Amino acid sequence: MTEPATTQMRGTFDVKVTAPADATSMCIYVDGVQTSELTNAYAIATKNSPVWQTVVSTTWFHPGWHTLRVVAVTDHGQMELSRRVQFAEGASADSLNGAWRFASADDLAVGAMQGEHPTVVDAAFRDEAWKQVLVPNSIDAVDSRWMRDQGLLGTYRRMFVVQATKDELYLHTESCFWSCRYFVNGKEVGNAQGGYLPRRMRITAAVHPGVNSLAVIVDSRASTMGVFNRLRYYYWNYSGLLQSISLEHMPKAAVTEFRAQGAANGDLTLYPFGANASGVSAQLHAEVEVLDEHGGTALKSTHVFTIPAGQSEMEPLQLHLDAPKLWDLEAPHRYTVRLTFSDGRTLEERTGFRDIRIQDGDLMLNGKPVLGLQGFDRHGDYPGLGKSQPDGLADREIKQLHDKGYRIFRPAHYPTTTAELDAADKYGMLVLEEINVTGLSGTELASPEVLAFAHGQLERLIARDRSHPSIFAWSVGNENRTDQPGSDVYVRDVIGYGKSLDATRPFTEVSAQLRHDICYAWMDFLAVNIYAGWYEPKFSDVVTELDELEKYAPHKPVVITEYGAEAVANRMGLGKGTEYYQALTVDQHNRLLKNRAHFIGKMYWTSTEFVVGPKWDGGNPNPVPPFHTKGLLTYYRQPKLGWRVMFSPIEMDAIGAISVSGALPKQHKVRIVLRNREDHAVQGRFLITAPDGATTSVEDMPFALAPKGEMELAFDLTFNKVSAKSGNYGMVRAVVDDDTEALPVPLQIEVK
Template sequence: MLRRCLLLSLLAAFALPAVAAAQSDGLAQKTLYKTGASSRYLMGGQWWYRADPGGTGTVSEFAANASTASWKAVTVPNAWNAKDYSDASFAGGVGWYRKSFHLPSSAKRLSWVVRFESVNYRARIYLNGRLVGKNTGAYLPFEIRLPASVLKRGGTNLLAVRVDDRRFPTDFPPSGLSATGVPTGGWWNYGGLLREVYLRKIDRIDFNTVAVLPDLPCATCDAHVTYKATVRNYGDKAQRVKVTARLGARRITLGTASVGAKKFATFTKRIAVKNPKTWSPTSPYLYNTSLTASDGKKTLQSYYERTGIRSIKVVDGHLMLNGKPLNFRGFGTHEDSLDKGFAIDDAQREQQIQWAREAGGTLLRSHYPLHPYYYERLDELGMLAWTEVPVYSVKTKYLKQTLVRQLAAKELSTAVQTNINHPSIIVWSAGNELSARPGPVQGYYIQRAVKQAKALDPTRPVGLAVAGYPSAGCQPEYGPLDVLGINEYFGWYSGPNGQIADRSLLSDYLDSVRQCYPKKAIVITETGAEANRDGPVEERGTYQFQQDFVNYHYGVYASKPWLSGALWWTLEEFAVRPNWEGGNPWPFSPIHQKGLITMTGVKKPAFSDIQRIYKGTKQWGGAGQ
């Protein structure tokens, strides 16, 4: 016994320097959101940033040299062009981030992964001067395994990330130049490590994907829950793996299998749940559904997850939650602030959610998957989410390229896999404002995206947000969709040939949409008017005009009982692009000022109008038609 105690003391003594070094690097075993794999270390503390004008810097200059001369100390998340609203800032450039770190443990059996929650837009990741991974895209997480041959288990490692946020017409969202040479794009192009970075420890076995899908036939029925977990063996030898889960206090065995070295295995189990506690806006009950992978004796990896048992379906052209019709009211939102750009923190996310609740809103939508914190809080609060991918305004001539369509559909698949377990998400949206007259190119993309989303998640409807123009008519290419989102700005923009300039045409237009798609759920995904000053109610851009716009448009929506919901675009102001006008004769470029709250946190008068309307609307469980 004495010998064993001495041995344990020696091992602990040797382990302490690694832990202490990791802590001094700013690594902390914590996360900014709850769900996901265990053993995540937030890579906080000091990072270094350096611009690379022209993008011509060499690997040895930026990724292999530990010198910090000419580098700027920053914290991550970081948007390098926050507060810079110049044309050059929006057009994008190249920057490098670097961080020195020590592993929390030097044990040889362990593998290590770096997880990036969002990098905009093209990333190359280097470890100790060696390229170890690449990624293209933003708003979704990706992971890079750190090769054992490059990793310094007992010494200082240098992580370097080259970020290129110059956008192309085939990106999501696309960017380029207009016919007059003005940069185009849907929202401000912030460059950098826009969400946090984690170091993940893997003891041979890791959870690759986890899906927990509820099936609730009716509000008072017994339910079923299907678990589908894919594990990966990072080890050099086959490993016997047992996967178990919990649904609240109930223990579930998913199975046992031998997983070959560097191989994957999927475990699936469907269980019956008698008298389930359902998730709803009035009672958002969440079940702890944590999973563990073990070798039969020792836990190798665990995965924390929660689920809500609820159903979301389209029935006779209406979105139904637990068998009751939805008529939600909510807001569009962007992750943006004057001081941090896109790289906001949880306090700012929470502020947006509380503003939405204060106004009586029950749903949030953005043009891209939001940070996981949003979805976790919406789950807890009984709020809803329309989750969209940034396949926004991609021109048909680019969508025509097979690779672009494939990447767009993959974007939706990744968003589904990443966020599948949040009961708050009621619609997967394949994009926003593609051509209002979809031909076979867009039709093929819609078919592919819907098919892939439903293969991963058969429990939710799939939708698309489209520009609301009467001239578009009925479009058979929308056939595979369950939900159609209408972005309508009648009485604000004029539209092609002035077709939406007259707001009195809105009611008839909505009726025509219903006639085209009687079996689809119809949602107003956008409406709004800019406001930045006092003035006459007839003058566009005044607070008074915005108030009148709110009351008129929501009055029309109230007369359409078949609508499943309506959203104001947006809750809070955000930066769009240089020379933005937004239909306002006195704009404040580049700020989108349809928001009801300014970027300095001041509520506009129309906030009270929205609040009165939203709180006076029965948003779940009404009659519906």
């Protein structure tokens, strides 16, 4: 076990193991609770070496000493190692994260999870033989037995203790995929559908002092998902209690949470949510305090909150802060809003002050046009965790992407976690957040089922995430058939509903229909997926499509929400499916779209690789299903050539094939121009590899370029013999550092 390297753990930490070459899988446990399973499936598919690494969060467990155990399965049996570690921080007192029991339908009697009162949820049901697993989890990632292409039906169970109390009790779950039913002591207390967004359920009447049972039936089977089963084509639909679950104690009437949204002029709107079990309207007095980044008080006042009976969003509260520091990409200033109630309860929310609007064909942030940002799309999929990413992992990965230079992204194709949005707020990145309505026909989009689902998802999404200044717009779907009748009904209706919930942000629907889309009239800006050089024949097609879109839907800013190319890590060659071709795609888009007017930017699809399904090919001539390999980072988070090329300050001009004929040996002079695109000096090294049968006069030499400067690299290739075999090429690299280089120039041979 190479990581963790210490016994003292806080927050998210890596677990990394060096394993024998014949290891096929590895299970991670904390105190006997299985947190994840790693397999060699990716290594086999891509013909790379396996990396046995995942993460664990201390916030999933109680503070104190724990046993971290790893069990590896090899061709010669099991191997095991363990280590005692101390968690300096852990789960909050109301958390229900940690050890649960889980069983799939295969483990149970037929019908045990069916009907109004399933036997499997009874308080006295015996579950001792079930596997003990961590919650939160993507159950498919905990144990590969449960990784089913057509989904899974299963049940989670645990016990919890409640002391005698006059409080109201609520069950709060952040994400359960796809369809979920919740039972306390055998009584159904609520349900949810669609995943990714929270639910709060009052469970007071179902709970008694002492030990109580909690059961959750999860169902992600294709038959249950109905029309939304189409999502399986786009990404692996991880099942389970994907994020945290907790037990909340509240007074009879309480403000349960609130959101805060600041404008550049200093206006601050609070959106409180209340729960009131008294049956009549109630009033609560609270002190409202706005704190700056240093903890200083920027505003303090007292207000009375009126809470209607039941659970509902309350009347917004309007405040004003004089001359706030604005949130923007270079200086993402944030403020904390704190509510302190007369009974001592406190609630806090972070936000920023900024303005987003569409003006004169541009997206404006605080009155300045947003132009040419480089971005990415991101699926929440991590080895051993699936979509159950802990907060520390989200922060780590968003920071890495920000530090690289990315400034805009889309968490595709579903709502992300609040931790990922917190990271975007903190580091200064714009986010286009989306509801999970993807790939549907016009008829399906216009159906009452889909319209109701979209309304519900959008309402819950905006209610949860409107505090985040990083969110510049909402998307009502991805790659739906918005060229078909019925799609206009959907886009007009859902965007209209969205604007009634949040009039401060633009709305769009991510389209792959381009000039055939019939719904642009209801979108504030165009978000389009264009795979020039991949699904489209030429890289220059991206310019043609954008030029035509300007005529088809004039006066609207445009962002490319997807472009890219599949690339299997370390696959040799120059054609599709190789690292070189992916890097060429990156470089060509950088060159072709530079300084384009009214162009918000482009988001590379995707930042990291992820799991799709057993039939995925993605246009790759030699695919590696079930893995989607358009990512700039591998599934193991290793950088590919495209990652290094994306923000290179230098570029080299391509050269034609080198013609070799006549008697050997023969010498050929190679000349390549290196150019600095930036206003600062750049230095690095040329690394030259000759084709088979040739030698080069120089293999490694330094270079230094003045701001906006250029130079010529000249060297000799001497051909002693000529190989006409496929794939015989050399390469010239201009490397700035380990993480940055120009698109290499191939030295291709033409034998005559």
